[in-house]
């Protein structure tokens with residue numbers, strides 16, 4: 001048998017040595033590539049609902065980030081530097097959420113789909129604040145329990161944890177916006193002036209997006225990471 005050549009259907013001649021090498025290469029490919037492909041296929045099936053939820057939350061967070069950045073620019077144009085600062089902090093937090101979801105999707109072998117940001121509408125700063133409070137954050141207590149209920153059966157721990165983190169951060173956002181919005185209406189100018197004079201600082205946890213006006217003592221109250229994971233948000237403009 002040694003030295004014998006085998007004719008392939010295409011007419012190529014392959015020596016036994018070459019066949020051995022090809023077989024070895026095939027085994028390597030089998031061990032290296034197949035499990036990966038298989039993992040992707042199994043994950044896509046096993047975590048089908050989780051992937052749907054993650055795509056949705058990724059799109060929402062991405063959109064919120066873009067919207068808050070646009071709102072920050074609008075606030076600057078109107079001379080509300082402190083409100084622009086708040087919107088910049090919210091945008092930074094949403095960016096952390098979007099990144100967290102994108103990473104999980106990536107680990108599941110799925111590409112995160114970016115939403116169409118051209119639908120973002122920017123109004124006056126007063127209306128933008130109302131939009132953020134009423135349309136975007138009002139549903140927080142309804143939407144997140146629904147998302148967590150959808151995630152529960154497949155039990156993807158990382159996805160569940162990140163949705164819980166986002167939920168807590170969105171509540172903080174709602175609080176921060178409510179603080180400026182309370183009693184606005186015709187008094188908006190007066191209140192924003194008052195807000196303009198105060199020097200609020202914003203800190204965002206780079207791990208979970210928690211958004212605070214004071215650094216916590218030791219650990220992030222949302223994700224438990226040591227406090228040095230927090231980044232202070234620079235004022236814009």
Ligand SMILES: [Fe+2]
Nearest residue numbers: 061094097166
């Ligand atoms: Fe968020």
Ligand SMILES: [Fe+2]
Nearest residue numbers: 205208220223
């Ligand atoms: Fe955190």
